[in-house]
Amino acid sequence: MESNLLSILIWLPILAGVLILGTGGDERAPLARKLALGFSIVVLILSLPLWSGFDTTTAEMQFIERAPWIHSFNVWYSLGIDGISMPLILLTTALTVIVVIAGWEVIQERVAQYMAAFLIMEGVMIGVFSALDAVLFYVFWEAMLIPMFLIIGIWGGPNRIYATIKFFLYTLLGSLLMLVAFLYLYNKSDGSFSILDFHDLKIGLNAQILIFLAFFTAFAVKVPMFPVHTWLPDAHVEAPTGGSVILAAIMLKMGGYGFLRFNMPITPDASHELAWFMITLSLIAIVYIALVALVQGDMKKLIAYSSISHMGFVTLGMFVFNSQGLEGAMMQMISHGFISGALFLCVGVLYDRLHSREIKTYSGVATPMPVFAAFMVLFAMANSGLPGTSGFVGEFLVIMGSFQVNAWFAIIAALTLIFGAAYTLWMIKRVVYGAVVSDDVAALKDVNQREILFLGLLAAMVLVVGIWPNPILEVMHATIDNLLQHTQISKLP
Secondary structure (H helix, E strand, O other): OEOOHHHHHHHHHHHHHHHHHOOOOHHHHHHHHHHHHHHHHHHHHHHHHHHHOOOOOOOOOEEEEEEEEEHHHOEEEEEEEOOOHHHHHHHHHHHHHHHHHHOOOOOOOOHHHHHHHHHHHHHHHHHHHHEOEHHHHHHHHHHOHHHHHHHHHHHOOOOHHHHHHHHHHHHHHHHHHHHHHHHHHHHHOOOOOEHHHHOOOOOOHHHHHHHHHHHHHHHHHHOOOOOOOOHHHHHHHHOOHHHHHHHHHHHHHHHHHHHHHHHHHHOHHHHHHOHHHHHHHHHHHHHHHHHHHHOOOEHHHHHHHHHHHHHHHHHHHHOOOOHHHHHHHHHHHHHHHHHHHHHHHHHHHHHHHHOOOEHHHOOOOOOOOHHHHHHHHHHHHHHOOOOOOHHHHHHHHHHHHHHHHOHHHHHHHHHHHHHHHHHHHHHHHHHOOOOOOOHHHHOOOOOOHHHHHHHHHHHHHHHHHHHOOHHHHHHHHHHHHHHHHHHHOOOOO
């Protein structure tokens, strides 16, 4: 299918961001907000044909675009999507609208720069999910660090510089080995940077293992997997609410996407050889990081550690190598995007009122804020994996897939349902319920129409995906089956 739709989705928000930067200082903030909302809604609407025009019966790339870029190195501007990347692009376009609405009144300084950063980042992230040339992918992958670096560094908390530098160094250094792997694959493929060409290479096992580990350094940091996860809680605590939403809901998913797009199809023998390593790290993240979340006193830090634990489900589902596990991993990525984004926005609503993220600051919030309490309890239940919410679907599929490989994997993974309920519901008990113990909490005002809008949209997504996940599963089914078949074929020369 030939189309320029992907290029429009990438470059329209980037150009819109540049336009918004040109609106000037904060005296023209209303114009910057309106432009950001207008363009983000337009991009969301333009992304819908990706869904309506998607052929679910094939694993072939769709909406393909291809044009020469750097002739001397055979680098192409090559774009396309399949059942893995398309849902993640729609997640990106939907959450960008919500982030713009969420920051409408909260951000009062450098409004144009704030809104522009998110729109530029939206375009770059869509580029990551649709690039089919390794150089183009690498450019987008590194470019998305810049707006997030600025978002945390300018609008973040008191320790934002430390958190920003740590985030930047972890993700940048991890990516350098990925570039080395690309150069090796370029030479092996007789001068092609096409990612799809890389999938067909015959590579020895030792070389595959080294390539796998090179990709692992980039993608494990982004997920993040244990033990390279320590940058994430710092980044979340210091980031503004919108930054935390995009970081948790979309940027972490790029690590999982990288494993599906690069590690498994390019190095299938090494992926099977090192599956024990990936499963072990995943199970440690699921259990150990959940216990770390249990002792947190800062709500943002608790949700950040919860994200690491839930992303352990994603990598576990991938490396059990069956359709339930892989489809569960994808569903978990999409569901976690909605749920983690919603929880960070709930914390942001409270922080905007009392300027504290500490659990001990709050008690009895349900009394002055009953509507907000209903939203927060719903998202907490979804985070705990309650049936009927999107949080249940992915975790159930991953546990089912794990059980086919080893019952103990499933049993250990299922522990996170207990731990997840423990740390999430304990936070809810201390924040939402109980007696009102301070005048500040008693004086809280319930959510306004703007806050009801973005929380309501996320609540609808969580419930619709939880009750009716089949449309998303149908989109990814052919691609997942093809990936599984590909990983069963030895690439040894």
